[in-house]
Structures are given as C-alpha cells and as structure tokens.
Amino acid sequence: MASSPDTETVGGVTFELRPRRRTSTRKGWICLRKNREYTDRYLSLAAEFAGCRMVEVGVDRGGSTAFFTKLLHPEKLVAVELSDEPVEQLTDFLAEHDRQGRVEVNWGVDQADRAVVPRLLDRAFGEVKLDLVVDDASHFLAPSIATFEMIFPRLRTGGLYIIEDWSNDHLLERGLRASLDTDPQGSSVRKFASLTDGAEQPKTPMSVFICQLVIAAGFHPDWIAEIRVQDGFCELRRGAGDIPLDTPLASYTGMLGEWIFEGRLS
Ligand SMILES: C[S@@+](CC[C@H](N)C(=O)[O-])C[C@H]1O[C@@H](n2cnc3c(N)ncnc32)[C@H](O)[C@@H]1O
Incomplete structure (x- = not known):
C-alpha cells in the first residue's frame, strides 16, 4: 500500500517532503527536497531565525526558498543557483508571497565563484553580518569549501552555517x-x-571537509564555537573571533590539521 505523502503546512502553504523528487504529487503543493529530519530541524530553528538575514546556496525548483520565505520571513534572503533558467513556479510564488522583494534569487551563479558571490553579498548586505547560511548545492568538496571560505566570516557571532547532505x-x-x-x-x-x-x-x-571542520572547531573555537552533525546535516555556530574575509580553510585547521589530510604524519 502506498504511504501517504509527508507534508508540512507553513503559513497556509503546503510543502510535500520529497528529498529525491523535484515535483509534488498534488497541484497546489510545493515540493521540498528535504527529509522529515531536516525539515523538523528547520522548524525548531524558526523562532531563533525569524526575520533573519540569510543566504541559500542551491535552489533547484525553489521549494526550499519558498519554505524559508514562509517559515522565517527573512529580512533579506539572497539565493544562488548554478542553473541559469529561472523557475517560473518560484517566480510566481515570490510575486504572491514576497511582495516587499526581500528574496533575491540569482540564477546562473556558481557557488565557487570568488568574484560574483562576494559581489552579490556586498550589494545585498554591505557590512551587515548574516544570521543564517544554508549550503545545499553541489555537495562536492572544492566548491563547498570555496563557499565556506567566502561566506562563513560574514556570519555574526552566534550565526549558523548549515551544510546539507554531506x-x-x-x-x-x-x-x-x-x-x-x-x-x-x-x-x-x-x-x-x-x-x-x-x-x-x-x-x-566532501565528508573530508566535515572532518576538517571538526578539527577547526578544536583548533579555532573562537571561530567555530560549536559543530553539530546529525545524519547528513552539519551545523556550525559562528564564534566571536574576527575572521578576515577569504581566510583559507587551512588557517581554520592549523598545520597539524593540514598534515592529517596530507598523510604526512606517522
Ligand atoms: C539538492 S538541489 C537543491 C534543493 C533545494 N535546496 C531544496 O531543498 O528544494 C541542489 C541544487 O544545487 C545546484 N548546484 C549544483 N552545483 C552548484 C554550484 N556549483 N553552484 C550553485 N548551485 C549549484 C543544482 O543545480 C541544484 O539545483
């Protein structure tokens, strides 16, 4: 017997949780490519991040962008997506649910682009720090690290950087x-x-990156105050230490941390 769809209704909009699908089973529902555990985690963070300044990396059909719009009512949400074809369903959704134009979707942007991504963030946020970042894009090692190096220093103390499906x-x-x-x-x-x-x-x-982040949380607790890993969901809580923009991951892990991954140790 087919199981009934798993849905979550937020602000009157029904999201159907289908991590491995791109469309919902019913007209009017929005496909959210997240499982129940991930969705519940975001629900539990909703009060803390209501009205946040947020960056989302990896939009696909826009289910998660719509979900964050309804759940968090962000003051500003900048999303980037590699595909350069705007998704009509998302454009229509935002026209109805984001009348004040707080959500900005940038199509055709590579998460690893070290010129374009900072320019977009500077334009949208200037010097103002971010509250929340979600990387659910390539799930490849090098681009995920590039995104982290560009964006993590821009978080405020206590802000959260989430990496999905590592x-x-x-x-x-x-x-x-x-x-x-x-x-x-x-x-x-x-x-x-x-x-x-x-x-x-x-x-x-890209799990190597998560292991490096565990070391970084030990070497630089002033930068990564807390790391929480559950299933394929990793959360980093920003510490109060100043991190220069574009600090390489190697500076987070230190020399010993680097040597571990270079296989240089006895
Ligand atoms: C798993 S989907 C995102 C799903 C969406 N966050 C959701 O929950 O509904 C991953 C998306 O990341 C995009 N992507 C892949 N590589 C990327 C890159 N280098 N830069 C930006 N986006 C990328 C893909 O095109 C795809 O749309």
Whole structure:
C-alpha cells in the first residue's frame, strides 16, 4: 500500500517532503527536497531565525526558498543557483508571497565563484553580518569549501552555517553494497566492482571537509564555537573571533590539521 505523502503546512502553504523528487504529487503543493529530519530541524530553528538575514546556496525548483520565505520571513534572503533558467513556479510564488522583494534569487551563479558571490553579498548586505547560511548545492568538496571560505566570516557571532547532505557519497556506497545482494548482475554492482578493484578512482568525498571542520572547531573555537552533525546535516555556530574575509580553510585547521589530510604524519 502506498504511504501517504509527508507534508508540512507553513503559513497556509503546503510543502510535500520529497528529498529525491523535484515535483509534488498534488497541484497546489510545493515540493521540498528535504527529509522529515531536516525539515523538523528547520522548524525548531524558526523562532531563533525569524526575520533573519540569510543566504541559500542551491535552489533547484525553489521549494526550499519558498519554505524559508514562509517559515522565517527573512529580512533579506539572497539565493544562488548554478542553473541559469529561472523557475517560473518560484517566480510566481515570490510575486504572491514576497511582495516587499526581500528574496533575491540569482540564477546562473556558481557557488565557487570568488568574484560574483562576494559581489552579490556586498550589494545585498554591505557590512551587515548574516544570521543564517544554508549550503545545499553541489555537495562536492572544492566548491563547498570555496563557499565556506567566502561566506562563513560574514556570519555574526552566534550565526549558523548549515551544510546539507554531506554524506551522500557514503550513502551511495551503502546503496551499492545492498545491491550486491539484491541485483548481483546489475549495473550498480559493476559500478561497485570498478570502484573496489581500482579500475575507477573515486573523487574525494566532501565528508573530508566535515572532518576538517571538526578539527577547526578544536583548533579555532573562537571561530567555530560549536559543530553539530546529525545524519547528513552539519551545523556550525559562528564564534566571536574576527575572521578576515577569504581566510583559507587551512588557517581554520592549523598545520597539524593540514598534515592529517596530507598523510604526512606517522
Ligand atoms: C539538492 S538541489 C537543491 C534543493 C533545494 N535546496 C531544496 O531543498 O528544494 C541542489 C541544487 O544545487 C545546484 N548546484 C549544483 N552545483 C552548484 C554550484 N556549483 N553552484 C550553485 N548551485 C549549484 C543544482 O543545480 C541544484 O539545483
């Protein structure tokens, strides 16, 4: 029997939680590409971040942008998305629910663009610090680090930087392993074999970044006051220390931290 849709209604708008889909099952509902745990975490943060200054990285069809608009009533939300095709559904939603134009969606922007992203943030926020940042974009290592280096220093003390789905590659491995039993002749098993016998060299997963952030929270607690990891959801609470713009991740982790990931230690 098909399970009933998981929905959350916020400010009169119904969001259907479908992390692996891009459309809702019912007209009038908005597809939110987040699971129940992630959604509940945002609901629990709603009071703290009501009226926030926010950056969202990775918009897709705009379900989450609509969700944050209704849930947080941001004073300003700047969103960036690699696709350069504006999504009509989101444009229409914002025309109805964001009459004051507080939400700005920037299509065709790469999260790793070190010229464009700072320019957008300077234009929208000037010197004013951010409260909340959500990175749900590429889930690749280098662009995720670039975004962090550009944006994390711009958070206020106590502000929150959230990275979603950092564990995707590990979940993929679990899925491939499971298919060894269920579909031994299938293409996923061939894919798994090519990874394990060294025929294909996998990319370094972005989980390395999360491990570096754990070290950073130890080396620089004045910069990262708290790190919270649950499932594929990672939250960093900004400490009170001054962080120069564009500080490289290596400065957050220190020399020993760098050497760990270079394999230089005995
Ligand atoms: C998982 S979807 C975002 C889902 C959305 N946040 C939600 O919850 O409904 C990831 C999005 O990130 C975008 N993306 C991928 N690489 C990117 C990059 N380098 N810069 C900006 N956006 C990127 C993709 O085009 C895609 O739309």
